[in-house]
Amino acid sequence: MRGDQINLQNITARSATSPPSPQVRDGGVERVTKLIDVSRCIGCKACQVACSEWNDLRDDVGECVGVYDNPVDLSPNSWEVMRFNEYEDEQGNLEWLIRKDNCMHCAEPGCLEACPAPGAIVQYANGIVDFNSEHCIGCGYCVAGCPFDIPRISKKDSKAYKCTLCSDRVFHGLEPACVKSCPTGSIMFGTREDMHELAQSRTEYLHGRGFENAGIYDPEGVGGTHVIYVLQHADKPEIYNGLPNDPRISPLVDAWKGVTKPLASVAIGLAALTGFFHYATQGPKEVPKEEYDEVEDAETHEEDRT
Amino acid sequence: MSQSKKERGILRYGWFSRLNHWTIAISFVLLVLSGLALFHPFFWGFTALFGGPIMTRILHPFIGVFMSVFFAIMAVRFFKDSLIKRHDIQWLKQIKDVLSNRDEKLPPVGKSNAGQKLVYWIMVFSVPVLLVTGVIIWQPYFADAMPITLLRLGALLHAFVAFLAIITLIIHIYSGIWVKGSFQAMVRGRVSKAWAKHHHDLWYQEKMDEERRRKESLDRIAGQ
Ligand code: HEM
Ligand code: SF4
Numbered sequence: 001m002r003g004d005q006i007n008l009q010n011i012t013a014r015s016a017t018s019p020p021s022p023q024v025r026d027g028g029v030e031r032v033t034k035l036i037d038v039s040r041c042i043g044c045k046a047c048q049v050a051c052s053e054w055n056d057l058r059d060d061v062g063e064c065v066g067v068y069d070n071p072v073d074l075s076p077n078s079w080e081v082m083r084f085n086e087y088e089d090e091q092g093n094l095e096w097l098i099r100k101d102n103c104m105h106c107a108e109p110g111c112l113e114a115c116p117a118p119g120a121i122v123q124y125a126n127g128i129v130d131f132n133s134e135h136c137i138g139c140g141y142c143v144a145g146c147p148f149d150i151p152r153i154s155k156k157d158s159k160a161y162k163c164t165l166c167s168d169r170v171f172h173g174l175e176p177a178c179v180k181s182c183p184t185g186s187i188m189f190g191t192r193e194d195m196h197e198l199a200q201s202r203t204e205y206l207h208g209r210g211f212e213n214a215g216i217y218d219p220e221g222v223g224g225t226h227v228i229y230v231l232q233h234a235d236k237p238e239i240y241n242g243l244p245n246d247p248r249i250s251p252l253v254d255a256w257k258g259v260t261k262p263l264a265s266v267a268i269g270l271a272a273l274t275g276f277f278h279y280a281t282q283g284p285k286e287v288p289k290e291e292y293d294e295v296e297d298a299e300t301h302e303e304d305r306t
Numbered sequence: 307m308s309q310s311k312k313e314r315g316i317l318r319y320g321w322f323s324r325l326n327h328w329t330i331a332i333s334f335v336l337l338v339l340s341g342l343a344l345f346h347p348f349f350w351g352f353t354a355l356f357g358g359p360i361m362t363r364i365l366h367p368f369i370g371v372f373m374s375v376f377f378a379i380m381a382v383r384f385f386k387d388s389l390i391k392r393h394d395i396q397w398l399k400q401i402k403d404v405l406s407n408r409d410e411k412l413p414p415v416g417k418s419n420a421g422q423k424l425v426y427w428i429m430v431f432s433v434p435v436l437l438v439t440g441v442i443i444w445q446p447y448f449a450d451a452m453p454i455t456l457l458r459l460g461a462l463l464h465a466f467v468a469f470l471a472i473i474t475l476i477i478h479i480y481s482g483i484w485v486k487g488s489f490q491a492m493v494r495g496r497v498s499k500a501w502a503k504h505h506h507d508l509w510y511q512e513k514m515d516e517e518r519r520r521k522e523s524l525d526r527i528a529g530q
Contacts, residue, residue, distance in 0.1 A: 016347040114461075116344040117359055137363040139344060140445035144457045158360075158446055252458035256465055264469045265346045271473050275480035278405070285407050285485045287504040295500040 013123040015115035021122075029125035033195040034165060034176060036100050037202055037230040038240065039214070040186035043068065043082055043098040047178035047187060051080050054166060054177035074101065076154035079163040080178065083241035087233075095232070099240040100178070100187070103150045103163035105129045107223030110249040111160075113257050114145025120160075127192070127226040128165045136160050145257070147222060147247040165226065195228065202230045221248030315496040316513050318417075324495055326380050333373035338472050340366040345465060367444050374437045381430050387417045388427065393508070394420035414507030425478045432471040439464040 010029060011021045052058060059077035062070060068084040080102035087095045109129045112121040120135040121142065131142075131151070138158030142151045151160045166176035174180070175189040188198055199216045206214035215234025218224050229243075237243040319327070340362045342349035356362040393413045397404070397420045403411045404421070418426070442460030443449050449457060482489040487501045502510040 016350070018347065116347075118347055118350060135359075137359045138445055139363050140443065140449045140457075141461065143449070144443070144454070144461050149454065153445055153450070155446060250455075250458055252455070252462050256458070256462040261346045261465070262348075264465075265342075265348050268342075268469070268472055268476070271476045272480075275476065275484075278480075279484060282405065282407055284483075285409065287487070287498075287500050291504055292498070292500040295498075295503055299499065 010125040011122045012125045013109075013112060014119050015112050015121040016118040023125070031125075031127040031192040032165075032170060032189065032226060033127070033192040034105075034179065034227045035188040035190075035195040035199050035230065036227065037186040037188070037199075038097060038099055039202070039206055039211070039230060039232050040184050041082075041098045041100065042184055042186075043084060043096070044183065045070075045082050046181040046183055047100060048078070048080055048082060050177040050181035051163075052078075054169070055079065055164070074150065074152055074162075076152045076156070076159075076161040079103070079161065085239060085241050087239050089233075097232070097240055099229070099243065101241065102178075102227065103129065103165070104148050104222070105163075105165055105226035106147075107225065108249065110145035110147050110222070110253060111142035111151055112145075113249060114141040114253055116141055124167065126170065128167045128170065129226075130164050130167050131160050131162060133157075133159045133161075145249065145253050147244060147249060192226070199228060199230050203234075206230070206232060217243065219244070219247045221246050315498040316502050316510070317495060318491045318497045318502070319495050321495065323380075323383065324492055326376055326383075327492055329376050330373055330380060333369050333376070334475065336369050337366060337373060338468075338475065340369070341468055342472070345468070363445075367440055370437065370440050374433055377429070377433045381426075381433075384418075384426055388423045390420065390423055390427075391416065394423060409504065414511075415505075415509075416512075417506055417509040419506070421477075421481065425474055428470065428474045432467050432474070435467045436464060436471065439467070 012023055014021050057077045057079065059071055059075055062072065064070070065072055069081060071078050071081060074081050080100060083099045083101050085097040085099070087097050089095055105128055107127065109121070109123060111131075112123060112129060115121045116139060117135050117137045120132055120137065121129065122132060123129050136159045138153055138160065140153050140160070142160050143149075143153065151162045153160050166174070166178075169176060176187075179187045179189040188195060190198075196216070196218075203214050203216060211232045213233050213235040215231060217229035217231050217234060217237055229240075231237060231240060231243075233239060237245050336356075339349075339352045340356050343352040343356075343359070343362050344366075350359075353359040353362040356365055393415055396413045397415055400412055403409075439460040441448050442452050442456060443464060452460065482492070485505070487497060487505075491497045491501075499510065502513065
């Protein structure tokens with residue numbers, strides 16, 4: 001490694017790397033979680049601004065397309081986007097559902113599974129999934145691997161970018177920039193346990209307010225996420241701008257990246273070896289000497305004739 | 307005169323066929339090495355051959371398109387010689403005899419034997435699939451425009467078909483080492499009559515018939 005990683009000891013998973021990463025010091029590291037309480041968000045986008053500020057990102061000024069989403073999608077320069085949804089509930093009331101969309105920091109990240117470049121994607125003991133631009137080759141496999149459509153490849157430097165959960169801030173004991181900036185307290189940050197407790201009490205509160213289906217979004221299909229939501233309608237995550245109901249690493253990605261590749265690699269080696277051993281046991285395929293003489297005799301014969 | 311003529315033997319692959327074959331062969335090996343580097347970390351070291359990991363990623367698809375163009379030409383030119391005939395099926399049934407060098411038991415075959423024809427057909431299937439799926443996953447030019455399922459399918463198919471093509475390539479290269487004279491045939495273009503008769507008797511007979519007819523017509527002209 002080239003000293004480009006903030007804290008080597010705390011890497012617990014590394015892309016395209018089979019041997020285990022250092023884990024001895026895991027014991028002292030608690031997993032962190034960012035809690036996004038959708039029911040409290042007013043859509044002011046302070047968090048988006050704080051994200052750009054802290055990470056020195058300046059996206060191009062876009063165009064208004066008739067909705068509040070701005071920019072309309074994630075980009076290499078916009079690691080989070082507020083997504084606005086107008087939803088008519090069962091009673092016919094209009095609800096404005098605003099979801100902060102960013103990397104979910106899966107416990108079992110699809111990007112990390114797909115990435116072919118050793119160390120371009122790492123996961124720290126505290127659960128944060130980080131891209132290391134130094135090792136990224138810009139192949140875009142992480143885009144195919146992600147169940148949440150998060151990574152974006154830059155047209156400027158052909159490297160993959162996404163929310164880091166402010167891993168740099170967190171390493172120094174600070175909360176992520178978005179958390180710091182939120183005026184309503186809808187983004188909270190702490191240990192996984194604390195955040196679940198908080199989310200639970202918010203859910204109960206929402207139940208009391210008549211949102212019977214309020215609940216926590218912490219999808220099991222990806223081993224849980226280190227960014228969790230409190231949703232008013234946890235039974236229908238799709239209404240929050242297509243939040244997947246049961247996200248998991250696509251079976252296509254599993255088939256592509258799972259056991260088939262090591263097996264195929266071994267098969268390629270064996271194929272070459274088989275050739276060598278075949279040669280060593282059966283010998284080359286040659287034309288027997290007699291046949292040469294035969295054909296030659298016939299030739300000379302014919303030539304004598306003419 | 308007769309001596310040098312015998313040395314020259316029968317023309318098996320003309321200069322264009324040879325040039326084209328080796329252009330494809332070199333590109334293909336480069337594709338295999340650069341592709342494998344991304345295929346599994348086992349092979350990550352191959353990135354050193356291409357100027358580093360990023361250059362490997364950038365170069366691979368361009369070599370792929372380059373190779374595909376020349377392959378298309380070869381596919382057309384070798385098409386007729388690669389159609390599977392009844393004797394090819396028999397030859398395949400006796401694959402054990404083939405592998406144990408019991409050549410005297412094998413049925414005579416044409417310009418290509420069934421093994422060579424299979425290599426042809428597997429590649430005729432693989433290269434277009436690799437080209438299409440390769441374009442689908444090609445960053446930064448095309449991949450961003452692809453729906454996610456297509457992207458995943460493209461990556462999956464590219465890897466699987468590449469595996470098929472690599473195994474086929476290994477068999478193909480090994481045959482060139484194993485069957486003495488076949489490598490020479492693709493380098494020099496010509497084979498001895500004995501070699502042709504032994505390995506591709508039907509083709510040899512055809513060539514001999516041609517020669518005889520040519521001679522006869524020459525004789526006829528001379529006689530007039
Ligand atoms: C025919 C044109 C081809 C094109 C356009 C193409 C394109 C690509 C692209 C875009 C990638 C992703 C990495 C990168 O951007 O460099 C890739 C990966 C790969 N290619 Fe190709 N390729 C072609 C032919 C081939 C051939 C002939 C082989 C070998 C038989 C091959 C083997 C591979 C392998 C093994 C990978 C890694 C796949 C993985 O990581 O799952 N490719 N190719
Ligand atoms: S683009 Fe970068 S981070 Fe994404 S899979 Fe490729 S090497 Fe890994």
